[in-house]
Amino acid sequence: MAFGPKDNGVIADTLRATSKHMLTTPAGFAFSKLAFIPTKNDLGLVNGWVDAMKACSPPHSRYLKGDPFDIALQYRNWILKHPSALTIFDQIVEVAKGKQIVMFLDYDGTLSPIVKDPESAVMSEAMRSAVKKLAACFPTAIISGRNREKVFDFVRLPELYYAGSHGMDIMGPAQGSYGLKAKGEKAVDGKGNEVVLFQPAKDFESTMDKVFTVLEDIVKKVNGAKIEHNKFSISVHFRCVQEEDWANLAEEVQVAMQFFPSLCLTQGRKVLEVRPAIAWDKGKALEYLLNALGLEGRADVFPVYIGDDRTDEDAFKVLNKQRHGLGILVSTAVKETNAQSSLRDPSEVLEFLQRLVSWQQAQASSD
Ligand SMILES: [Mg+2]
Secondary structure (H helix, E strand, O other): OEEOHHHHHHHHHHHHHOHHHOOEOOOOOEOOOOOOOOOHHHHHHHHHHHHHHHHHOOOHHHHOOOOHHHHHHHHHHHHHHOOEOOOOHHHHHHHHOOOEEEEEEOOEOOOEOOOOOHHHOOOOHHHHHHHHHHHHHOOEEEEOOOOHHHHHHHHOOOOOEEEEHHHOEEEEEOOOEOOEOOOOEEEEOOOOOEEEEEOOOHHHHHHHHHHHHHHHHHHHOOOOOEEEEOOOOEEEEOOOOOHHHHHHHHHHHHHHHOOOOOEEEEEEOOEEEEEEOOOOOHHHHHHHHHHHOOOOOOOOEEEEEEEOOHHHHHHHHHHHHHOOOEEEEEOOOOOOOOOOEEEOOHHHHHHHHHHHHHHHHHHHHHO
16 A cells, blocks of 8 residues: 555645644754644545554454454465465476576565564574575575665675665675676675665665654654664554554654655555655566566566565565466465465475475486
């Protein structure tokens, strides 16, 4: 779900009408929650937002409400449509056999468990070892909403491709990976390694710094709220905020956003994200990487994308449109998804990756 400047016209008009009451922030952007008088429509937008966040991030206890038989039945029907990638593993590798598998992995909730503090979302050594072996078998990329450098620090495998800020900050090893070299701008990363960079939102760097300063002031005032600067996107985390404060925080963020018409808001799992309003998402990053590696549009290529978030749906849609490859949603609950298959949690992701590596190693030794 994306909210752009068009949806917020009524709020912008309200702000303009009350501009004489506004305060000016150190960053030079004027806004004030006190001056904002929400109309019925505005409240609908904020409430709709909060409802959507509750729906996509239900706490564990909410799953347990209602008739357990109904819940189990719903899940059973859902799993029939989106079968476990472990259950249908043999069918998956049968289809992939003889093709170039390319692996795309989300980070949070896929390779690492979702934790309260986003700074401590570390990956287990078992998962790191599995991803390292995976990258030795197939071209492998991690596509995350986070700052690309932060994901790299968590994963610490230079042989992978990394796409941070929802794919707006792509980096790969200059010498290539698995015999494939990506096209892009040559650069040197913070650790002195030669890399290839592709940053479709490069012109937005200073705007992102400005909106971060404004949102940081808002977040400071809300208990439990956290903010992350992901270079080309900003995340406002609700994970540790009391549910009764969600609408207030969402409203404050929305009001501030009126002064950044070139940016838009999207919503993920207990997080609101500010990003450049350009047609770029995780699906575009997947397409870019396949193209840059010379693998796009080829019938002998089998891309696999594993992710748990709403933002991963853009990548699942691309795979559906291309009519090849496999989207796998990580979820323990019934969710609307464009993925064909599912895994319950990062421990099942680990098992799937390990089985894929073993299968590939067996294939290679029998050739
Ligand atoms: Mg995720």
